[in-house]
Amino acid sequence: MQCETVKVVHQDEVQGGYRLLWLDAPGIAPHVRPGQFVHVLVPHMEEALLRRPFSVYKADGPVLQILYKGVGKGTRTMTYLRPGDQLSLIGPLGNGYPGLSTGRYPILVAGGYGMAALYLLARALPVQGVAFFGGQSASDILCVDEFEALGWEVRISTEDGTRGERGIITGVIDAWWTARDADAEPVEAYACGPNGMLHAVARRAMERDWRAWVSVDRNMGCGVGACLTCVLKVRSEEGGWAWKRSCKEGPVFECREICWEMEEAG
């Protein structure tokens, strides 16, 4: 982990408001593991105090890429960044995804820019399985060519039916699961996306004996474990629950660790 002043190399719109930001971050980029994030101090936004966390999409040599959408005041301000602009980055942060367990078959499940957060993992895993990408509309389906180029089979759904099957992605996952040989290898799932999607994956994982790693999305403050903003309830060894920091012990948790019933209530 370090705090580095980095330089914007390039920025452009990919599609539908999703943007790709290339940063020259020689101190941080080479150390990023799949599923980790960086904490960005958005320049020219004095009324906002805190940094904004972003998953790393790609890290190649000294350059890392962030895929984001201008939806809040931080991300909208980021859309104005130009090549040569400087910004402060803390990273890499968080635990990231673990590797594939021996004998398991990997699937990826992502919604929206969660797809970008899974790219480094897709590149690192020794086996390529199926990637399930869901979104509201065709413009929310990202990076498909990239995953296919790595050897992954990509299955898509959109709620408006403009790409892939109409509906939510769990329907596509369920159809795939039903058609699958009963004696095929057990599944190891890696998911990133909205919390409702993560919970849906978790329910299936628990019913079907999958191992499932979910990357949770929580409001975050410091990013390094000090402010205790981003906590969530996980099961403790004594049978109760304890807060864990999604920035430090997470953002990736095995789905059985999370007290989903308390999350829903909260």
Added chain:
Amino acid sequence: MKTPVMVASGTFGYGPEYAELVDLNKLGAIVVKGIALHPTKGNETPRTVEVASGLINAIGLPNPGVDGFVEQYMPFLRQYDVPVIVNIWGKTVEEYVEVARRFDHVDGVHALEVNVSCPNIKEGSALFGTDLDMFRRVVDGVRGATQLTVIPKLAPNVSDIKVFARAAEDAGADGISLINSVPAMAVDVKTRKPRLANVTGGLTGPGIHSVAVRLVWEAAGVVNIPVVGIGGITKAEDALEFLMVGASAVAVGTASFTHPATALEVTDGIAEYLDRHGLSSVGELVGTVLL
């Protein structure tokens, strides 16, 4: 202290969280997050909300308790050449006294900051900061229970800060620190719900700095013990303001979340100011505001 610039309680964890990013040996002191007698889980989420020029928090003082803190964090902190100030709190006067007593002989603990003013604890702690009689009882009790330096941290939401500052001195406090966060609330107008699970919280950050300067000025004017200025410091000028109105040390709070090295940059900035004005020590600045 090597520098009058410390890091404030609740904004720097217990030290390890920032050790990779900040040279802890260069801090004036580390004031660790509030410690109670027993482990506490803290509030439900959402616990913080960013507002214009500030952050409202209602973390609820989660902590591992005295024994947990001493076991988990003191071995780490003892490796550094930096004073450790433990922020302590309790739900009763007796709990404050017991926590102070237990820290009295813990190797590596240099002082106790008495948190009488966290607005996020129910069952009475906020009252300790705003009810003069309760405040006196806590400070008096803690004073009697420890040989360590005792620094009550004052609440900003009192009608006359001078009364509390004097009461602290009279009860034997070695110094006072102020201000704690300012009670605050934010509402999500789409859902009409409070933006914090705890409904209300405490505002910190640049938005409270000028409020804090005025309160430090008033408090420092009526006591002879050292005053620690806290509230919305993001740069050296903010710290210089506190010194000029009478603080002899300062603590950087919320800014560490955004710029972990703020305290070090403030230290450098103060040194440059002293150089530029031909001053040899921070002491020459304290209380020098021209009225």
